[in-house]
Amino acid sequence: MSADVAARRGIPDASVARLPVYLQALTSLAERGITNVSSEELAAAAGVSSAKLRKDLSHLGSYGVRGVGYEVDRLAFEISTALGLTQDWPVAIIGMGNLGRALAAYSGFATRGFNVVAVLDHDESIVGTVVADHAVRPMSDLDTLVREDKLAIGVIATPADSAQDVADRLVAAGVRSILNFAPCVLDVPDDVVVRKVDMSTELQILAFHEQRRSGELDLTDEEVAL
Amino acid sequence: MSADVAARRGIPDASVARLPVYLQALTSLAERGITNVSSEELAAAAGVSSAKLRKDLSHLGSYGVRGVGYEVDRLAFEISTALGLTQDWPVAIIGMGNLGRALAAYSGFATRGFNVVAVLDHDESIVGTVVADHAVRPMSDLDTLVREDKLAIGVIATPADSAQDVADRLVAAGVRSILNFAPCVLDVPDDVVVRKVDMSTELQILAFHEQRRSGELDLTDEEVAL
Numbered sequence: 473m474s475a476d477v478a479a480r481r482g483i484p485d486a487s488v489a490r491l492p493v494y495l496q497a498l499t500s501l502a503e504r505g506i507t508n509v510s511s512e513e514l515a516a517a518a519g520v521s522s523a524k525l526r527k528d529l530s531h532l533g534s535y536g537v538r539g540v541g542y543e544v545d546r547l548a549f550e551i552s553t554a555l556g557l558t559q560d561w562p563v564a565i566i567g568m569g570n571l572g573r574a575l576a577a578y579s580g581f582a583t584r585g586f587n588v589v590a591v592l593d594h595d596e597s598i599v600g601t602v603v604a605d606h607a608v609r610p611m612s613d614l615d616t617l618v619r620e621d622k623l624a625i626g627v628i629a630t631p632a633d634s635a636q637d638v639a640d641r642l643v644a645a646g647v648r649s650i651l652n653f654a655p656c657v658l659d660v661p662d663d664v665v666v667r668k669v670d671m672s673t674e675l676q677i678l679a680f681h682e683q684r685r686s687g688e689l690d691l692t693d694e695e696v697a698l
Numbered sequence: 699m700s701a702d703v704a705a706r707r708g709i710p711d712a713s714v715a716r717l718p719v720y721l722q723a724l725t726s727l728a729e730r731g732i733t734n735v736s737s738e739e740l741a742a743a744a745g746v747s748s749a750k751l752r753k754d755l756s757h758l759g760s761y762g763v764r765g766v767g768y769e770v771d772r773l774a775f776e777i778s779t780a781l782g783l784t785q786d787w788p789v790a791i792i793g794m795g796n797l798g799r800a801l802a803a804y805s806g807f808a809t810r811g812f813n814v815v816a817v818l819d820h821d822e823s824i825v826g827t828v829v830a831d832h833a834v835r836p837m838s839d840l841d842t843l844v845r846e847d848k849l850a851i852g853v854i855a856t857p858a859d860s861a862q863d864v865a866d867r868l869v870a871a872g873v874r875s876i877l878n879f880a881p882c883v884l885d886v887p888d889d890v891v892v893r894k895v896d897m898s899t900e901l902q903i904l905a906f907h908e909q910r911r912s913g914e915l916d917l918t919d920e921e922v923a924l
Contacts (some may be wrong), residue, residue: 485745489903492896492898504883519712524712570797573796574795580898584898585902625904648911649904649908651900651904657726665904671801671806672718672804672810673718674895675789675812675877676811677714677718678877679781679787679812680717680780681714682851685874
């Protein structure tokens, strides 16, 4: 119930984008056996200010207790509910190259509310082979998957030059949410949501820290030279 | 020069984390032939408020021109410089399973200032085989890579149960920046920066939008029923 309410309330997109980051931080804390966390600690783990964290969580109706903070398990559940992760979302992965195979085998999806119902490829020599316990299906099965398996999200793991064609087929079959791993921009109707994964994003953040470190070293050298 | 200045100034971590998102949005705009962008448009493409965008960019000394906005190419260059992407960062990928192979072949790294100098695996039957034009090297080559190739960033693409061991070896060899694709938490010294990639994060954001869509449909049904 509260999930629907949260979803229908307009949570700002920027807040929605941070919820998975909080959820990941909470999962890490839970893995370490930590049961309570202050907003300052959780904010630091997620890389945001504690004021922003509190504002984001207030959209879910979650408020920490002064001096106690948040219960890790409870907050993780509330965020999961708001994100719609307490139900299983049927997902199909398209493109059985190395990335598609890695995604099909990725254990993180199942534990986060995603059920890989099918893997597909347009290459007839791959169709029928088994990847991570799934027989690879042909692209022509998309309509059936949407109708019978309620396929909600298509994951594109093809090379860039096939991605638009795959997106068109997903849209034609009725899929309205696409996760694009191919390094290209997709052209889709306005009612289709596309998220593009750029695997170099995190490397770029690391590069910034490496550079700052080099900068600090250079500065020290200069100071020594003076 | 300005890069060093920017890096030495304390740009807040949350702003640093958004710079790659702006850079990705700018790259998409440039690919579509767009040369100027308003702060509102760029903010919308990156999923933040325009006030936050302007604040983040002000840390770089970048200010849009009223009524004109930002030059796409110039702002992309300024962000790249601030992130340290105008030099090539030597990267090694460890673990040549499907994900490691996909990352080794990922074209997005090279165009974003990262040079994959080596791919490694602990499995002797894989060492010496060729992945994406690299001969797979043994883990014992890490010291040499740091000394001779100035290896700066290690990418862990192993299963979860090997990831800590690989991290320990990277740290022992002198690597201070680690990108972890394995679904586990790493224990490293304080001066080592670890970024964890959770491939389900973007799926979670899509799930939210799917749920909101379902919620809207349900709401309509209820209203019809009334």
